[in-house]
Amino acid sequence: xxxxxxxxxxxxxxxxxxxxxxxxxxxxxxxxxxxxxxxxxxxxxxxxxxxxxxxxxxxxxxxxxx
Numbered sequence: 001x002x003x004x005x006x007x008x009x010x011x012x013x014x015x016x017x018x019x020x021x022x023x024x025x026x027x028x029x030x031x032x033x034x035x036x037x038x039x040x041x042x043x044x045x046x047x048x049x050x051x052x053x054x055x056x057x058x059x060x061x062x063x064x065x066x
Contacts, residue, residue: 008057
């Protein structure tokens with residue numbers, strides 16, 4: 001996971017790719033926890049926050065372009 005500063009420096013096209021990857025990882029972790037394969041429930045929360053950071057960064061970059 002990238003820090004907020006790194007996300008701000010990333011171009012929007014790469015942010016979209018990063019968002020898709022983070023959403024896949026979130027699905028994977030949630031699936032593993034539900035099936036009892038993993039006990040790292042905190043990872044789900046961390047990925048949700050990370051996805052929100054990415055979406056916020058994308059939204060802010062779109063506002064500044066207009």
